[in-house]
Amino acid sequence: MTIKTIILAAGQGTRMRSAKPKVLHKIAEKSLLEHVCAMSSQLTDNQTVVVYGHGGEQVLTELAHLDLNWVEQVEQLGTGHAVQQAVTYIDDDDTVLILYGDVPLLKLATVEKLLADVKSDVLSLLTVTLDNPFGYGRIIRGAQNKVTRIVEQKDANDIEQLINEGNTGILAVNGGCLKNWLNNLQSNNAQQEYYLTDVIEMAVADGVSIATSQPTEVSEVLGINNRQQLSELERVYQYQQAERLMEAGVTLRDPKRFDLRGTLTTGEDVEIDINVIFEGNNILGNNVVIGANCLLRDAVIADNVEILANSIIDNARVGAGSRIGPFARLRPQAELADNVHIGNFVEFKKSQIASGSKVNHLSYIGDAIIGSGVNIGAGTITCNYDGVNKFQTIIEDGAFIGSDTQLIAPVTVGKNATIGAGSTITKNTPENQLTLTRSKQLSIAAWQRPLKKEE
Numbered sequence: 001m002t003i004k005t006i007i008l009a010a011g012q013g014t015r016m017r018s019a020k021p022k023v024l025h026k027i028a029e030k031s032l033l034e035h036v037c038a039m040s041s042q043l044t045d046n047q048t049v050v051v052y053g054h055g056g057e058q059v060l061t062e063l064a065h066l067d068l069n070w071v072e073q074v075e076q077l078g079t080g081h082a083v084q085q086a087v088t089y090i091d092d093d094d095t096v097l098i099l100y101g102d103v104p105l106l107k108l109a110t111v112e113k114l115l116a117d118v119k120s121d122v123l124s125l126l127t128v129t130l131d132n133p134f135g136y137g138r139i140i141r142g143a144q145n146k147v148t149r150i151v152e153q154k155d156a157n158d159i160e161q162l163i164n165e166g167n168t169g170i171l172a173v174n175g176g177c178l179k180n181w182l183n184n185l186q187s188n189n190a191q192q193e194y195y196l197t198d199v200i201e202m203a204v205a206d207g208v209s210i211a212t213s214q215p216t217e218v219s220e221v222l223g224i225n226n227r228q229q230l231s232e233l234e235r236v237y238q239y240q241q242a243e244r245l246m247e248a249g250v251t252l253r254d255p256k257r258f259d260l261r262g263t264l265t266t267g268e269d270v271e272i273d274i275n276v277i278f279e280g281n282n283i284l285g286n287n288v289v290i291g292a293n294c295l296l297r298d299a300v301i302a303d304n305v306e307i308l309a310n311s312i313i314d315n316a317r318v319g320a321g322s323r324i325g326p327f328a329r330l331r332p333q334a335e336l337a338d339n340v341h342i343g344n345f346v347e348f349k350k351s352q353i354a355s356g357s358k359v360n361h362l363s364y365i366g367d368a369i370i371g372s373g374v375n376i377g378a379g380t381i382t383c384n385y386d387g388v389n390k391f392q393t394i395i396e397d398g399a400f401i402g403s404d405t406q407l408i409a410p411v412t413v414g415k416n417a418t419i420g421a422g423s424t425i426t427k428n429t430p431e432n433q434l435t436l437t438r439s440k441q442l443s444i445a446a447w448q449r450p451l452k453k454e455e
Contacts, residue, residue, distance in 0.1 A: 003046040003115065004094045004175065008082045009033050009101030010053025010073040015226040021055035022224065023101035024062055027234050028241075029261035029279060032224060033059070035104035037066055040097070042108050043115075049086045050101070078193025079169065080185045083178075092176030098196065100169060102223045105237060110215045111170075117211040118172045123203045124211045126170040128221050136166030137197050139212070147210035149201035154190040167197060168221040177208060253292075267303065280315075291325065299330075302338070316348075319355070337372070351382075354397070366390075367409065371397035377421065379404040396431070 013022025023033035030038075033050070040048050049069040052059045053076055060070060071085045083098065090096055095118050097111065110126070117124040125147065127139050135153055138160050142148040150167045151160050181199040189195060200210060215221050219236045222229070235256070242255035250270045252258050257274040264278050267286035276290050280298035284290075288301050291309035299313040307313065308325030316334035318324060328342045331349035336342065340353050343360035351365050354372035359365055361378035367390050368382050380401050382393040391409035395401065399413045402421030407413070412428045419425060420436025429435040 001045065001115075002091070002094050003043055003097055004086075004090055005040040005043065005046055005048045005097045005099060006083055006086045006089075007033070007036055007040065007048060007050045007099045007101050008079060009036075009059065010051050010076055010082055011102070012054035012076075013102070013225065016230075017227070019055075021052075021059055024055070024058060025224070025230055027104055027230070027237050028259070031062060032104040033101040034063060034066070036099055036101055036106070037063065037068065039106055039108055039111065040099060041067075043097075043111070046097075047089070049089045051082045051085050078187070078191065079196035080182060080194035080198065083196055084182050084185075084194070087179055087182060090175040090179055092174075092179070094175035095172055096175050096178050097172045098170060100223060102225070103168075103170070103221060104224070105222070105233060105240075106170070106220045107216070110213075110220055113213050114170070115172050117213065118174065120174050120177070121208050122211050123174075123177070123200070123208055124172040124213070125200065126168045126221065127212045127214055128166050128168050128218060129214065130164055130166055130218065133164050133166040137169075138163040139165040139167055141165075146204075147200065147212060148204050150197035152189065152191070152195060152197065168215075169196065170221065171196075173199075173203075177203065177206070273309070285320070294325075308344075365393075368393040368395065370395045371399065371415070373398045374401070375399075376401045377403035377405065380407070381405075382407045382409060384409045402436075 009023045011022055016022050016025060024031045027035060037048060040046060049071060051071050051073050053073040056072055069089060073082050073085045095115060114124045114126055137150045137152045138156055139147055140149045140151055181202040184202060185194040185198055187194050203210060222233060224230050224233060238259055239255060241260045242252055242258045246252055246255060248266065249268060250266050250272060253273045259277045262278060262280045264282050266284045269287050270284050271289045273290060273292040275293045277295045282296050283300045285301055285303035287304045290307045293310045294307055296313045298315045300317045302318060302320040304321045305318050306323050311325035311328045313330045315332035316330035318336045319338040319340060321339040322336050324342045325344065327344045329347045333350040334348045335352045337353060337355040339356050341358040341360055342348055345362045346359050347364045349366040351368040353370040356372050357370055357374040359376040363376055363378065363380040365382050367384040374395050383406055384390050384393065393407045393409045394412040396413060396415040398416040400418045402419050404422045405419050406424045408426045411425055413419060414429050414431035416432045417429045418434045419429065420434060423437045
């Protein structure tokens with residue numbers, strides 16, 4: 001079976017109050033439309049067509065990396081008119097699947113069930129039963145509970161509005177049949193638009209039966225029209241991801257205060273505290289503990305690592321048994337070997353540090369190569385930038401850097417060297433020796449502390 005998925009994504013979304021097309025607003029840092037495309041891409045033997053309109057250039061640019069066919073709906077004259085724009089992609093023996101670019105949480109299993117019911121004489125329709133179906137087209141059933149037509153909210157009479165089975169707009173149908181019905185659509189309705197829902201009544205008239213199915217969760221078919229709905233579905237999506245992680249053995253202190261905006265691969269016995277955010281692609285080993293309010297982006301964390309509260313790990317690698325934070329920041333290209341300590345208010349960028357070394361307090365380390373067994377004191381700075389170019393600092397095995405040291409790169413601190421606190425190091429320092437630079441300390445006996453003048 002060849003599937004042609006048509007995603008309708010031409011609407012402006014005026015209630016979003018945004019210059020950005022509605023389908024480009026994001027859940028978990030991925031646009032609504034990309035969520036839908038990602039699901040459809042999992043279908044076997046599928047070709048996806050996106051019907052776009054408002055903000056077309058933005059939409060094309062944002063999703064240029066995806067394998068999609070694009071067709072523009074210049075005038076927005078209804079859902080039926082939108083599907084008409086894509087008829088050149090539809091062959092008579094195709095199964096056509098209609099999806100919507102602002103309905104981001106639809107699950108593959110639901111779609112596969114929908115597709116399984118399609119035949120040349122069977123149209124498959126996804127419906128949803130709601131306590132309050134306001135805004136939804138109502139499913140009208142006749143004899144033997146068979147679907148006969150769909151009536152839109154604005155065209156429904158008082159009795160029809162009491163029906164709580166609503167139309168999601170999502171359907172699958174034979175391509176030849178659909179093309180025939182699209183040619184016969186009329187706009188004689190309250191909106192003066194070409195409704196895709198009218199094909200249901202046409203199908204019944206042609207002897208095509210309507211098979212209906214429903215999603216496992218109502219959230220799968222909820223669309224987004226405003227910021228409130230966007231926020232609500234963000235939390236639904238995040239909780240679903242939290243549940244999957246907990247099923248896989250991850251401890252989440254509060255699954256309602258957790259955000260995954262990318263992918264997360266975890267080992268055994270991982271513990272994650274509240275308000276932790278994952279962006280990009282992250283890998284956590286076994287026995288990793290992450291404290292509250294941390295951000296991890298494209299991070300690789302080995303076994304038995306503890307990341308304390310309020311730390312940022314950005315495109316960095318942390319070796320086994322290491323301890324990070326609190327309030328530490330590992331910037332891109334930070335590479336930590338095993339049993340490394342990066343402490344509170346330490347920033348570590350584009351540097352390598354070997355096993356057993358420590359940078360525990362209030363330091364900036366950038367563009368550096370640090371050996372094993374090194375201890376870097378509080379307030380140490382690698383001065384790597386002269387305003388134009390950046391230079392490297394090398395600290396060899398066993399070195400001890402006293403507090404408040406400035407290392408003016410390029411410079412090398414020799415093996416087992418000691419740098420006295422408060423030094424400014426501009427030249428390479430020898431191995432196994434103490435190096436320090438300080439002004440002579442003076443005490444002035446006759447000095448008088450200033451007094452406040454009387455007015």
